[in-house]
Amino acid sequence: MSQSPPRFVCIPLGAAGGRDEGNLSAYLIAASDSHDFICLDAGTIATGLAVAAKRGSFDDVSLPSDSPLTLEGEVLHHHVKGYFISHGYLDHVEGLVQASPTDTGKPIFAMAGVLDDLEKHLFNWKLWPNFADRGVEPCLNIYRYEELRAGIAKTVPGTPLRVTAYPLSHGPHTDSTAFLIASGDEYLLYMGDTGPDAVEQRNTTGDLWEVIVPLLRSGRLHGIFVETSYINNRPDAQLFSHLTPRWLFRALRQLAERVDAAAPQTALAGLTVVITHIKPDFSATAPPVPCVHRELHEENDLGVQLHFAEQGEKILL
Ligand SMILES: [Zn+2]
Numbered sequence: 224m225s226q227s228p229p230r231f232v233c234i235p236l237g238a239a240g241g242r243d244e245g246n247l248s249a250y251l252i253a254a255s256d257s258h259d260f261i262c263l264d265a266g267t268i269a270t271g272l273a274v275a276a277k278r279g280s281f282d283d284v285s286l287p288s289d290s291p292l293t294l295e296g297e298v299l300h301h302h303v304k305g306y307f308i309s310h311g312y313l314d315h316v317e318g319l320v321q322a323s324p325t326d327t328g329k330p331i332f333a334m335a336g337v338l339d340d341l342e343k344h345l346f347n348w349k350l351w352p353n354f355a356d357r358g359v360e361p362c363l364n365i366y367r368y369e370e371l372r373a374g375i376a377k378t379v380p381g382t383p384l385r386v387t388a389y390p391l392s393h394g395p396h397t398d399s400t401a402f403l404i405a406s407g408d409e410y411l412l413y414m415g416d417t418g419p420d421a422v423e424q425r426n427t428t429g430d431l432w433e434v435i436v437p438l439l440r441s442g443r444l445h446g447i448f449v450e451t452s453y454i455n456n457r458p459d460a461q462l463f464s465h466l467t468p469r470w471l472f473r474a475l476r477q478l479a480e481r482v483d484a485a486a487p488q489t490a491l492a493g494l495t496v497v498i499t500h501i502k503p504d505f506s507a508t509a510p511p512v513p514c515v516h517r518e519l520h521e522e523n524d525l526g527v528q529l530h531f532a533e534q535g536e537k538i539l540l
């Protein structure tokens with residue numbers, strides 16, 4: 224696979240898959256020549272902005288000398304143009320809840336079922352005031368729900384980006400979402416939480432692969448963000464619609480096969496795969512995070528470029 228110059232910037236505001244309430248799934252994405260971001264999932268916002276600012280990841284965002292805001296506030300108020308929520312589970316929306324009283328007006332893009340969950344179960348004046356524009360009155364109208372339909376690209380006002388949503392299976396009670404982000408004719412794929420097709424008894428990952436095969440063949444996919452929540456020895460019955468290193472690489476090998484059936488071993492070589500959502504626990508003797516890292520490297524017979532997302536870093540893709 225030929226390496227094209229970076230077209231996207233990603234700053235993870237939160238990268239872990241649980242336990243640490245200050246480091247949950249949220250990824251700022253901008254076109255590489257822009258400082259105007261979309262935020263994919265919103266598990267952690269404020270802590271992630273502070274960590275990113277401290278790490279210098281916003282050093283090229285100009286803070287006007289007369290700005291009444293901190294750099295983090297400037298980024299959130301003026302450079303985050305909208306949220307994309309893969310599903311409504313708390314580890315993907317907690318940061319949004321906490322940010323909402325001091326946030327500025329923004330769209331929340333999601334598929335209909337996810338918007339419905341946010342409206343009925345979160346921003347409903349029971350769990351939290353209704354900061355959105357529909358549902359239980361009064362609506363505070365900070366956020367505007369914008370429905371995404373599978374396979375139909377949506378332009379994001381204030382950015383050069385277009386985003387297309389695709390459903391992902393995430394157990395019997397909710398669907399998750401993959402977002403295909405386009406800048407011009409170059410692409411990035413973000414996958415929300417999902418389990419293996421074989422365990423989920425659905426084909427949502429396989430269907431998604433069909434969409435990205437032509438992009439991979441023409442060298443226009445700059446990376447895939449995908450979860451690996453658990454270590455390999457987790458039984459399938461205990462996956463709760465998540466992936467292990469072995470299951471992820473089974474899926475990637477199926478993708479490679481579709482990209483180039485004659486030479487699947489090299490079909491994805493050099494592709495950046497950003498690993499998200501590893502679930503830490505409280506084990507002192509067998510912490511899962513380094514184990515997932517090791518197992519992913521052991522599984523990697525495709526030559527993909529594994530990148531373990533870290534809170535506040537700046538990734539060029
Ligand atoms: Zn999650």
